[in-house]
Amino acid sequence: MSVPHLNLFPNPFKGAPAIQCNFDRFHQMANKINAWTDFQQFMDDCCRRLSVDPDVSGHGRWWRAMTYQTFITDGKVKGQRIVMPGDPDNSVVLHALRGDPPDFSSTGRFRRMPLGGPYFDDADVLEVEDWIRRGCPDKPDPVPTT
Numbered sequence: 001m002s003v004p005h006l007n008l009f010p011n012p013f014k015g016a017p018a019i020q021c022n023f024d025r026f027h028q029m030a031n032k033i034n035a036w037t038d039f040q041q042f043m044d045d046c047c048r049r050l051s052v053d054p055d056v057s058g059h060g061r062w063w064r065a066m067t068y069q070t071f072i073t074d075g076k077v078k079g080q081r082i083v084m085p086g087d088p089d090n091s092v093v094l095h096a097l098r099g100d101p102p103d104f105s106s107t108g109r110f111r112r113m114p115l116g117g118p119y120f121d122d123a124d125v126l127e128v129e130d131w132i133r134r135g136c137p138d139k140p141d142p143v144p145t146t
């Protein structure tokens with residue numbers, strides 16, 4: 001049914017692209033990590049960008065010191081099970097990167113990682129979270145055949 005008088009006020013949004021919800025935005029930025037080797041490289045890249053060096057002491061670059069199989073089943077840092085694939089809320093690595101209480105807050109027994117900062121960008125933590133939420137898939141890009 002048309003309402004003639006409404007046409008006097010043209011719709012300024014007509015033809016404009018639909019406004020994206022945050023869910024879409026999240027999914028546009030996600031998916032950077034799709035394999036164990038992506039995760040290893042991602043962690044190294046974040047550390048390099050921030051000039052933090054986990055090799056100095058303590059646990060070191062644990063993502064380079066264990067296999068994917070160990071990481072997803074039993075991988076630990078300082079006795080803490082690092083990840084629960086598919087379950088970000090129970091994945092210690094995310095608590096560590098965000099500085100979540102109780103263990104990783106400024107008064108916690110570990111404190112936020114990387115220890116002393118600077119800390120990962122929120123967007124980078126979201127990339128790790130997204131990979132964990134998807135169950136830590138290990139799908140390396142296929143090597144092109146010639």
Ligand code: HEM
Pocket residue numbers: 047052053054055056057058059060077078080082092093096097110113114115
């Ligand atoms: C996954 C859970 C983690 C736990 C339980 C943990 C625990 C700790 C602890 C206890 C220390 C103090 C040094 C020591 O006593 O060895 C430390 C240091 C440090 N952590 Fe973590 N950490 C975790 C994740 C991370 C992550 C994701 C990063 C990211 C780069 C990181 C970077 C560092 C750095 C740079 C230091 C200082 C240098 C060093 O001791 O290696 N940690 N961590």
